[in-house]
Amino acid sequence: MSFGIIMLEIKEIYRRFGRNPVLQGITFDVAPGEVVGVLGANGAGKTTLMRIMAGYLEPGAGEVLYNGSDIFCDRMVFRKILGYLPEGCPLYDEMLVGDYLLFRGLLRGLSRRRTERRQRDVAVLCGVQEVLNSPIRSLSAGFKRRVGLAEVMLAQPKVFLLDDPFAGLDVAHAYAMRQAMAAASARAAIVVSGHDVAGLAEVCTRFIVLRKGRMIFSQRVSEQDTSAMVRNLSLMVAGDELPVGMEAEQ
Secondary structure (H helix, E strand, O other): OOOOOOOEEEEEEEEEEOOEEEEEEEEEEEOOOOEEEEEOOOOOOHHHHHHHHOOOOOOOEEEEEEOOEEHHHOHHHHHHOEEEEOOOOOOOOOOEHHHHHHHHHHHOOOOHHHHHHHHHHHHHHHOOHHHOOOEHHHOOHHHHHHHHHHHHHOOOOOEEEEOOOOOOOOHHHHHHHHHHHHHHOOOOEEEEEEOOHHHHHOOOOEEEEEEOOEEEEEEEHHHOOHHHHHHHHHHHHOOOOOOOOOOOOO
């Protein structure tokens, strides 16, 4: 994997809702091949940050740059290379899974032939082959999440933003989602938020921790023993003080 080229840069992002500061000076970058996990308790600012990075919500101050260009200067161009899975995973419940994937591929500008090929590929990657002929409304929450991920993978985006994709999933569905993410990371930059530190540690190359809108910590997964890292990060997400020897991000 190559981490030398910066693809996505988040620079000094601030955001308020009314008088309440939600994000305060968030700065990090994501290179091709990286999977950056954004951790934090409820209310830490994860979803707001993901919506800003996706171009759906403007920051109060700061920039989001893709290959040096501000994404808010031409959001439609950025969205062509973006795969965004929001927290709610919106789908069309009345459609069959296969029809939904074909529809979304064509909507993304893929040719009919490429859409059909990509539908088969992402169905295998996300483990939804068995439900292609099932109505979306009949699926479990886990399968709906997997269909959502399959949809954002259709056009082979260069940037993935996945907001809490493992929420409420059982072991099998979470494993399938992680495998699909790992496959996608070979050619894209991925930012994924969540609470399941142990599960995310299986795919993430780096973690950042948010607390009350501030980025308090950043670390690559390979920098220390994984089990110790998971334990310490879980403590931080729960609101405990930084463990001894772990310095806060400035």
